[in-house]
Amino acid sequence: MAEADKKAGQIRVGEVEISGRAFLAPMAGISDAPFRTIAERYGAALVVSEMIASASLTSGMAEMQRKLRPSGRLPHVVQLAGNEEKWLVLGARMAADAGADIIDINLGCPSKKVTNGYAGSALMRVPDKALALIEAVIGAVDLPVTVKMRLGWNDQQINAPLIARLAEGAGVRMLVVHGRTRQQFYKGRARWEPVRDVVEAVSIPVVVNGDVVDTASARKALAASGAAAVMIGRGAQGQPWIVGQVNRGLTGRGVFCSPDKEELVDVIIGHYREILTTYGRELGVRVARKHLRWYLQRAGIGEPDIRQSSLLTLDDAERVIATVGEMLDFHFQSREVA
Ligand SMILES: Cc1cc2nc3c(=O)[nH]c(=O)nc-3n(C[C@H](O)[C@H](O)[C@H](O)COP(=O)(O)O)c2cc1C
Structure with missing residues (x-):
């Protein structure tokens, strides 16, 4: 991605234009429509739904409909997790019918419940399987598909650049990289420097994630990684407006005003x-x-x-x-x- 577009905060995800450099991360149980609405109102450049696990596709329409609900005028990004093609494809089609603009595939979730089924970050251990699932989703919907992942499974298997190249080759339009391995869960500090290897491996936009909590840390994360944008998760808990604040800090644009x-x-x-x-x-x-x-x-x-x-x-x-x-x-x- 061109440096000038990065600096200007003009990011293209397929046909979808994103204006800005700070995104709200998907957080199960937190980034539901009410939360995303506030983040958007205060100037987040992009917000992402909670992960919809394939298993929950069968667990009742009410929960699905709640999770699939768009939250505002920003592009509606729906995140799916799963390890079976048929469920991911069904989920992607349901999301498209519900008005999704972008489908994001979760290759980052560290939870045992998810990884034991070889979904989330466990898919990074089996790149061929991850690729097959990504291709299936891309083939199923006429929407841009993005992928969110970690650096790798553990320090011995840092393979985010490999997965990134495979994903780009399959037609993925943007990547988010959380600068931790799966074995780290949420411990230790996120490493932003290795995200640069992903940025250099592909030409699609890469978003850096992990421990970004304010404009200063966002600047450091961008400088260390060369990414196009930052994604903020826990730093937005109890202050969903922080995403807009960081966006404005990075771009000088946006609607942010801190609630008095x-x-x-x-x-x-x-x-x-x-x-x-x-x-x-x-x-x-x-x-x-x-x-x-x-x-x-x-x-x-x-x-x-x-x-x-x-x-x-x-x-x-x-x-x-x-x-x-x-x-x-x-x-x-x-x-x-x-
Ligand atoms: C409570 C919680 C729920 C999360 N749920 C998801 C999820 O549904 N999908 C996902 O890709 N990541 C999920 N994550 C990971 C975050 O999106 C993000 O990658 C991680 O928290 C690191 O960013 P941060 O340091 O800004 O929080 C979750 C994190 C937390 C703390």
Whole structure:
């Protein structure tokens, strides 16, 4: 990919144009439509659905439909994981019917549940199988296909450049590389330098991922890897607007404005209500808890205060909303006084 296009943040994924250099990572149980909507509103250049495991294709339409739901006006990227051609092909077609603009294939998930079935990162150990699955998905839909992977299975098998070349040869249009091996899970620091070997192995855009949390780390990751863009996962928990902030930091463009105190309360409560609508009240109250904890932690409220508030055990949605508002008001007032 041309350096000038990288610097300008103009990335082409097949026919799809992406403007910007900071993307929200797929995170199962987190990057659902309500979360992606906030990231997009605050200027993320791209957002990706939670992984849809092939097995869940048969686990009920309600969950599938929820996961396949587009979140806004950005290209709708649906991520699929699996190790059987027929399920991946079916998943890709269902995603296309649901309005996907891009299909992403997961070659990075380290979870035993996923890798024992030779899906996710385990596919990096069997490049021929990974290639066959990629070709099957590309053949099944008339949409650009991308791949998200790790550096390799372990330090002895760093084969991301090989997989990248195979994927590009098959017609994959963009790659995301998390700078860890599968054996690292999420431990240690992500290594951005080896991602450069992938960048140099292919001419399609490469996105660097792992431990990017702000504009400074994004700049370092881009400089070390030569990638076209960064992808942010855990750094966006409790602050989905950070992706837009980094995008603006890198490109000077974008809609980002950091939520001020009042807006923060509105964003959190709006997110909470959206979760209840998406999952229904009973499940929604539980799904929302981790987000609430992260929001409050990011605002500077300590874990003991969060626990003491019983916020995370309340089942009454209206009381949760009132408690969040009170906690944040009290917190900001005491900071002003101090
Ligand atoms: C809770 C959680 C869920 C994740 N789910 C997915 C997923 O569904 N698909 C995927 O490709 N990666 C998934 N990942 C990996 C992230 O997309 C990302 O590669 C990884 O967290 C490293 O980036 P970070 O340091 O910015 O978090 C998940 C990570 C976390 C922490």
